[in-house]
Amino acid sequence: MTRPGADVATDPAVLKAAHTPPLSLPEAQARLLALAPLVPTEQRPVDDCRGYYLCHDLTARRTQPAAPLSAMDGFALRSGDLPGPWCIVGESAAGRPFDRSLGTGEAVRISTGAVVPPDADMVLIKEDATVEGVRVHLTGMAPDPTERHIRPRGMDFGQHKLLLSAGTRLGPAQIALAIAAGHETLTVRRALDLVVIDSGDELAVPGTSLLPHQIPASNGPMLAAMAASQPVRIRRIGPVPDRLDALTDAFAQAAGADLIVTSGGASVGDHDLLRPALEAAGATIDFWRVGIKPGKPLMVARRGAQLILGLPGNPAASFVTGFLFMLPLMRASLGAAEPLPRTTTALLAEPMTAGGSRQEFLRAHWDGRLVTLDSLQDSGALGPLARANALVVRDARSPAVPAGGEVPVYLLDFG
CATH class of the missing domain: 3.40.980.10 (MoaB/Mog-like domain)
Known part of the structure; x- marks a missing residue:
């Protein structure tokens, strides 16, 4: 010591x-x-877990959707009754389903996200239909396949399905998925x-x-x-x-x-x-x-x-x-499955000289295609850091790279 x-x-x-x-x-x-x-771990409300990492695999506690849903506004009907016409006998709206099965020659108005009534197997979209009184007529093309505009039960996920693996970082979409899957809290590391x-x-x-x-x-x-x-x-x-x-x-x-x-x-x-x-x-x-x-x-x-x-x-x-x-x-x-940053590749806007005795990380700006090295690479300078959105990796004793050549880069995203 x-x-x-x-x-x-x-x-x-x-x-x-x-x-x-x-x-x-x-x-x-x-x-x-x-x-x-x-x-240590803790239980947190799902909507307060942004940026945390799952401690355990996340499985679905319910099926999504729990019933067949319409993907379009139109009319739910039986494809066996084609080419129609059909008698409009009611409506199925999102959150307010039609309360019975459809009979022969019947149709219900249906909105996007609404439950498709039992026995209906087709949604005729508004653009392909004409309404006269209480009757709807096919005036365009029938959907092909007939179930094209229906989201089947379990389309997104079924109960008990593995949705996210342990170590996954929870962002907005992952939080929404966990809530939709029936979770109120999640186990994460504090x-x-x-x-x-x-x-x-x-x-x-x-x-x-x-x-x-x-x-x-x-x-x-x-x-x-x-x-x-x-x-x-x-x-x-x-x-x-x-x-x-x-x-x-x-x-x-x-x-x-x-x-x-x-x-x-x-x-x-x-x-x-x-x-x-x-x-x-x-x-x-x-x-x-x-x-x-x-x-x-x-x-x-x-x-x-x-x-x-x-x-x-x-x-x-x-x-x-x-x-x-x-x-x-x-x-x-914090339990991340992949803690290390990943490199991607970019094309050099200008030539890069050969590497020295150590692996280097050069401050640079990437425009989505070309990466430009900052002219000032002194380790005491803050300006290049503020201008940079990427670090170009130059390996020890690597050969020079011409303009247009591919180089590995780390993108500086701290979101």
Whole structure:
């Protein structure tokens, strides 16, 4: 363990770790997700489950529709009576079905969503019919097949059918499906308790007067906004100065959280105190450094059931590692079946040079077909992040790609 107050840059444990080859992105993500602490479950009203993940498979408690329904406005009748005419004997409206079976030569007016009367097997749409008094005549084309405009019983789902698998994220359509299937509550994992800590002597509280050597602390709000795309309760601490006692105190304040995410202090400089502060707070370092750019000095530690994710301080590095590590970790802890983001492919608007020694994530803008790399890729720049809606993946030592070539991209959607 590093001694409190020791010179971090010359500490033997730090130097040894610094010379250990960094993990690849897949290795680091797999290792991190294996550590993900599952938060406890709870029952929530279905209409209050947006963004949560199902803990169990969802099956239908009822059949939808429970009876054959008309898909169009028109007339319900017996196809055996074609070509008509038919005598109109009543009406079936949505929520107010016709109260008996149809007899030979009879028809009922029917509206979209209304129950098709027993013995009726055809809906003649208004456009193909003419009404004279109480009689309806076929003046257009009969439906082919005759049941074309009828939604059969169980068309959407039948009772006991598997509708959604465990780990599915609940959005508007999934919530509607669960309610239609007869569910009032669902078992999900409760919101994750997250503490975000900003650290660095150069950081000042946003909105305060700045000295020339200071910058507003923007990483904490950025990471909190990113995390807010998941079910989470967020508390922010900082900015915390580069002092071992201040960082240790911040970790003490966050003792009850499921997850702590820090920004800054994860490298090996004289003022990068995250590692000794974690050890002083009783945490154990699990792994450190990932072979990506930006974001190499990523650190993961455990303190009991609590996980601590140390992200770099440069804003682009903090953003990229938040996207690639913080969000997947949160999703895994909340029970997501697929916690990792997926890449898609896009065509380069301009040529891309060959890759360097690390896998890179380049800030870019995708217009739905072509992706354009931002001209500024410095990890300290926020402008490219604000302009970007995608990260282009450039693998280590990959060859140059010409304009029009396909590249893998992550789309930055935090909905």
